[in-house]
Amino acid sequence: MRSPPRGRPSSGTPHGLYRQTAGLLTGWLPLALQRVGKRESMSQLNRREPSPENGEVGKSVSTLFTFGYTDPMRGGRIQVKKLILITGVLIVVVFLWWVVISPLTWLIAGGTVRNIPDAKDRAAALSAVRQSIIQSVAGIGALGALLFTARNYLLSCEGQVTDRYTKAIEQIASDRGDERIGGIYALERVMADSARDHYTIVEVLAAFVREHAQPPTAPEGADRRVSADVQAALTVLGRRPRRAELELRPVNLLGVWLHKADLRGANLEGAVLCRAHLRGADLIRTRLQGSHLDGADLRDTKGLTPEQLLGARGLDDPRTLLPSSLRN
Template sequence: MATTPSRGSGRARRRTRTTPRRAAVPIGSRAPRCRTRTSREAGQPAVPAPADRWTRIQQASGTLAALGTLAVIAFTWLSIQQVNNEHALTREGQVTDRYNAAVGNIGDDSLEVRLGGIYALQRIMEDSSRDQPAIVNVLSTYIRSHAAKPKKPAPGRELDSDIQAAATALATRNSDHDDPAHVDLHGTDLRNADLTDADLTDADLTDADLTGANLRDANLRGANLTDANLNRAYLIGADLSANLRDANLRDADLLGADLYGAFLGRADLRYADLTDADLTGARLTEASLRDADLTSADLRYADLTHANLRDADLTDADLTDADLTGANLTGAKR
């Protein structure tokens, strides 16, 4: 009779079956992870992280804000430029109106209206340098027209107030803005005029009558004073580095005057006070200096050829290298 294997014997056979065992992992090591493919490697578009998206939005917002600010600045600048241009045009129009009104006033019969026009022109010269040359010409013409030198001047004549006002306006201007104009007062009657500290640089004063005029500290550098009458003129401290050929400076007060390099050929300087005057390099050919006071005057390198120095006072005058060829020194005090 056949025997049935017992359950214990089968369990014993299963335990004796050999199975592969997993290799042991060293202590402290980590099992390698399986590398997964990213969306980029898989050929799919990359999706930015939420943080990167917010950063880009902030950058775009900042750029738009900067562009907006620049646009506002540009618009503001253009607006300011437009306003400035409009103001400039307005000012020019106002100056033109003032100028036209002033020129009209100086032709009025009333002295008060004429004076108002002269003062208005003077103010315009101060406010608008571009209009100064035109105003210099207008005022010069006004003086020549209203104060022409008479053939027989009346003695003791005082200068009219409107002529004095016009002369003062010219004398006190800033000559840096004259170009291309210049003060032209040739042939005018300016006797007893007050031109203290006047700026008459390069002025044309040919044949002008400046008898008794006050030209203290005046600047006449480069002026043309040919045949001008400066008899008894007050010229203390004046710069007369000018053309004074045939000028009448008889009895003129030239104390300390600057006549450096002045052209005084045939000038009449009789009885003139030239004490401490600077006549360095002055050309005094055939000039009349009879009885002139040249005490302590600087006459170095001066040309005194054929000059008349009869009875002149040359005490302490510096005549170093002066040319006295043919000069008359009879009775001169040295």
Template sequence: MLLGLVLLVLGPLTWVVAGDPVRGLRGKEQVDALNATRQTVLAATGGVVVALGLAYTARTYHLSRRGQVTQRFGAAVGQLSSEKPEERLGGVFALEHILAESPQEHATVVTVLATYVREHTRRGPRALLAPPDPEADWEAALPGWGTEPAADVRAAMDVLARRPDRPEPRRLDLRDAHLVGLQMREFEFDARPRLTRMFLTWADLRRADLRGVDLRGSILNGADLSAARLHGAKLAGVGFSRARLCGAGLDGADLRDVSGLTAAQLSGAVVDDATVLPEDLAADPWVRARKAACLAWRDVHGPLSTPPPTPAP
């Protein structure tokens, strides 16, 4: 086949390319012109062959790499089902490597990690969270200091917070996730941790430390944020409808562009002069009374203390 191709290039194809001008020549002039044409045709043919070879090699490499990624993904997911915590940790970090190296697998990997967190931490039956009761001891219902998610769940949340900033077709689903005591502070990451555009509806985030976290666009409707720390967090577009905020540290938080937030919710939160509120809430007598109560309480009891909920005026 190769010999036939060479004969075609050196014979009929050369005459076709040379055309009538060369046919009109005689003797040595015609021979020289044909040789020059053959060299041109051979060079062009060689270029085409090289290009086809490169394309074939690239496709072979792509298919091989794709197969390797698929194998690595399957192995990592298999590790997540292990009974050994160290193997589950290895699976989480193996998925992070795939996430960094393969943009095509981004949506699949983050969905697997979010599902892992949700299914391994899912809360019990939902309870409708009532507004703060000035007479109730809400702190008694808090988990003890030091309570936090298991190591594999913490690692999965860290990977989600470090995920590359790429388009995601849908929100990550962390509804009902039990993330009590989650520690995710900006100063512990190389870049601001991102929990953007997530469903955190009904999530249990009591005592979570989310200082500096980017939560923009996430839905926290019905979430329990009692004693959570949100100072410096990015909260634009966050939904807080029916969220519980007893003792939540909103001092210095920018809440101008959130939705679903009410004065009743803020009556148990920690707010100060640096808390930026929507105009209607900033002017609300209940919120103004709460802010004054927080400032007065902390002047006496210290900057880390939390006053009891403020009754409606």
């Protein structure tokens, strides 16, 4: 095959690529700007026959970057934005090739490749080095894109947890009991999914119980049972998940009125139950080890055993009322 004449590199060489790029920028770009100025759509440009003015390159590029429907009233502005974007990409590619890829290839190739006597073999070796560099850069870019995507995913998950938490707080502040119960169980789901919000939700639910389980002010309310929403909050607190990375903090239920509450199997180890009214509560398998029971009323409770009170404080307090089965 006859080599191209000197001074006119073929399209298969990098110089040929640069020549085609320059021809594109100097040939098709002014024509496209002229057509856009007249608010002609790119589809009309495609239907024109190739001429020395625009050439096949202009026609193929206009076909490649024309897609979708363009509003005739705003078509010129949209096409100018596309044109600026395409031109910028081409300039960046040429800049990287000349300023980064070529010098870096020559530097990494080393003297062994640069001193190859045969020009064809030297060009092949440099091409192999260049491909390795491009593949490495592409791999680094893919890794960066993966890390960026993972970061965005984590931020999106955190945003969803925040939205769920905010909605649940709005529900438990409602005047309707069923909405409060729904908000309590929604907080339980958030607590299960987000270890970072574990303690916050425990404090919120404990505060809810303290606020809504106050002692009755009238004598006729002495036998009043806990409400359904308070019972739901106690259930969630009693079965809160154990996490190895988190220390199980005590639940503050100071002075709450839990008359005949269902606390079966609840984990209340170390809980602050000072002056709490637990008379008639179901305490079967309830873990009260290490809890604070100063002044608590535990009369008529069901299923309470001495083993459940190991390490509990305040049992010797004269204000603490124990069931008859545990009195000395």
